[in-house]
Amino acid sequence: MRSDQPQTVFLVPGDPNQRTGGYGYVRSIVGSLRERGQNVRLSGLEGAFPETDTLAQQSLDDALDELADRTTVIIDGLALSGLPPLQARHTTRLRVLALVHHPLADETGLSQERQRAYFASEKAALRHVKGVIVTSEFTARRLIDFDVEPARIEVVTPGVDKPDSIGPDRFRTPEQPFRLLCVATLAPRKGQDLLVEALAQCRDYPWHCSLAGSTERHPDFVASLRKQIEQLGLAERIDICGELGEQALAQAYRGADVFILPSWYEGYGMVVTEALAYGLPVITTTGGALAFTAASEASIKVPPGDVTALRAALTQVLSEPERHRQLVAGAGRARNNLRSWSDAGEAFADAIQKLLN
Secondary structure, three states, X not given: OOOOOOEEEEEEEOOOOOOOHHHHHHHHHHHHXXXXXXXXEEEEEOOOOOOOOHHHHHHHHHHHHOOOOOOEEEEEHHHHHHOHHHHHHHOOOOEEEEEEOOOHHHOOOOOHHHHHHHHHHHHHHHHHOOEEEEOOHHHHHHHHHHOXXXXXXXXXXXXXXXXXXXXOOOOOOOOOOEEEEEEOOOOHHHOHHHHHHHHHOOOXXXXXXXXXXXXXXXXXXXXXXXXXXXXXXXXXXXXXXXOOOHHHXXXXXXXXXXXXXXXXXXXXXXXXXXXXXXXXXXXXXXXXOHHHHOOHHHEEEEOOOOHHHHHHHHHHHHHOXXXXXXXXXXXXXXXHOOOOHHHHHHHHHHHHHHHHO
8 A cells, every 4th residue: 555545444342353243343354444455544543332431431532633634544433422522623624434333322221211321422423424324224224313415324234254065965854953153252142042932932943053152242241041941951051151262153154054143123233144155044023234245145133132923943954954945045145145345345445435525
């Protein structure tokens, strides 16, 4: 890249290398923009977010202070609540955009008081940025409730890195136990407790389930989940694997028969397209953008929080070999239509230009 090229700066809370969908999206977009020759910097902010503490406010203030006038700055939605008190100092001289995966106010399990506080904070912050980039049409529609005009919103859906090979033949034999995989931070919004409850009602079928994802962000939920698994007598059939590295995660995708994401709500659901990239059929919900993320021919979608419907979806694939084969074939076709991160990076660059011009 040319050193004299105008710089674009991405600001995210904490370590940019965190293994979540949101952070992965930012890293992949930054990488794609760099491959296009753009001068891009990705920086993490210290302090507590989204309920900012003094360190977080100072970190954001300092990060913006050091930038030259007219620099393009893209602030991740998790850090956005720190912006309103600073807007007079920075948004008049910098070209500030927001990147919103999903509104913080839509997080599962919030008290009404916290939900209202997040809503007010995000609404105030979004009022002062020049535009907003979101990861799904669903989130774009949701932001209208935050008084963001459609003309100030651009949608850039995630890309995916498709592996050259997708592992063993997905058309399994009836004698094999089903290998079920769920990849998501162990957290109330992700609904692993609902999946465990549904699987307890499918114990007569041969299956083994792996729950892969961070166990550190919501320790109380993880402790409750472990207790639930033990009390239901499923400790030998459900593994809590923790956060997997790239190679281990790729191996998990290749070795699975069905991917499951039982979330209450997602702003997109990148792990769904990652699963499809490996030719995996998907069981998920209609929570938020999940209603649209996976192709219908490759997935079964149930209402979020509906354990009975989730059990019925699991029963379909566990007891009907032809249904599983149909979904596998659909996943193979959907895999061919997935966009690359290079395409997503190009769309992101176009979105920046549209919002700033």
